[in-house]
Amino acid sequence: MSPAPLKVALVGYGYVGKTFHAPLIAATPGLELHTVVSSDATKVRADFPDVPVVAADLIRALADPAIDLVVIATPDALHAPQAHAALDAGKHVVIDKPFTVTLEEARAVTAHAEKTGLLLSVFQNRRWDSDFLTLQALIDRGHLGQVVQYESHFDRFRPLVRDRWREKPGAGVLLDLGPHLIDQALVLFGMPQAVYADIAVQKDGGVAGDYFHLLLRYPRLRVLLHASQMTQATNLRMAVHGTGGSFIKSGLDAQEAHLKAGMKPGAPGYGEDPRPGVLIQLEDDEPVSTAVQPLPADYRAYYAGIRDAITAGAPNPVSPQEALRVMEVIDAAQRSAEQRREIAL
Structure with missing residues (x-):
């Protein structure tokens, strides 16, 4: 039973x-x-x-x-x-x-x-984004070698200030989209040595930061996290470069659009992204591009993890300690932007 x-x-x-x-x-x-x-x-x-x-x-x-x-x-x-x-x-x-x-x-x-x-x-549902799962698989299989540059974008074009709490003082895109981008980076690479941040209001009449650009510094790796609401060319999602190759992916994970359209999680086609990424590697000193079909994804994996953690003692899918590390990076980014300098962690 x-x-x-x-x-x-x-x-x-x-x-x-x-x-x-x-x-x-x-x-x-x-x-x-x-x-x-x-x-x-x-x-x-x-x-x-x-x-x-x-x-x-x-x-x-x-x-x-x-x-x-x-x-x-x-x-x-x-x-x-x-x-x-x-x-x-x-x-x-x-x-x-x-x-x-x-x-x-x-x-x-x-x-x-x-x-x-x-x-x-x-x-942190975007740990179960199709593009992120695909990138993790490429890294785990060694297709990129050692990653030396990781660039991740959540860009949109929303030039008009709307009357909503996310665009009031004290809010903004760093708290809205920043946690997703930062969490994904920390899952892949752990905590950086330091953070440099540029945060700005670019909309006419805006009062909350609608743009940020973060540089997370590691010994060799550089992580660039970017979000803007004034970018009409919003297609780039991630560009990842390593000693063994590069991976370029355009277009956001499809699950949010599917859910907005009323598609039920688990329905045929849910979480499937028809837009392949591109893996570029050298063969005989010439770059060769290979299409990479995104892995299927399902945000229900997060809630299944919550269920199992409560009922069976399984690991918490996103622990408070992991969430605290994201908040530490956000806090450092806010101080960096205010002081216009790099903040060590």
Whole structure:
């Protein structure tokens, strides 16, 4: 007989909660979307008519003894206080990136989770991007040799300032997209020796940083992480160069577009990227290009890992210690941009 599924309360049903967390939770065996905390019950019930909606009352949801796991998908400033409240209520916690707004908040939440013995994890779903999985496989198989330069982009063209919390003071693309790019780099290469950052507001009327360029320095390797909302040529995703070859990939992982279009995780074609990357290697001193078909990907792997960590003691798919390292790099990048100098780690 299969064990009862873990009952999940999703806090927040904005873009991230609706597009990512709710469908992924609902489609992961062993998890049940039990409650949604949202002020917009109509929107939730249009997607999940049988799931109870608690109208923006986290305390009421936390009082429900049936709930095992709380997923926090609210604006960044609420992450830390809501995580503390959930841990106090004896619930396991998943927080959407960024972990918190500041490194100090992240350390406090981590210490709280360690004291309670409850699971705490940060939703770094882009470890399960098709392009990233493909790159990992190429590196593991030795096709690139020793990587000496890694360039990773999340560029978009959104020139108009929108009335949303992500474009208010204290937010911006470093906290929005930076955690993805930084986490992927740290998974591949570990912590750098130092960070240099350039952060800017490039939109007319903008007040939050909509551009960043980070240089992560390693003994030989250089990691370049870049995001812009004023880039019309948004196609480059990554360019990775090593002693054995180079890998170039254009176009973002398809899962976000699939989820926005209403495709169910696991449906035929879900997570498949039809745009191959290119592996360039020397043969007889001449560059030879080979198309590399991206590996299939599925963000449900993250939630399956959460399920197994809670029910079977499996490793946390994204530990708070890993999430803290991302916050350390973000903190160093913010100080670097303010002081206009490299910050050692």
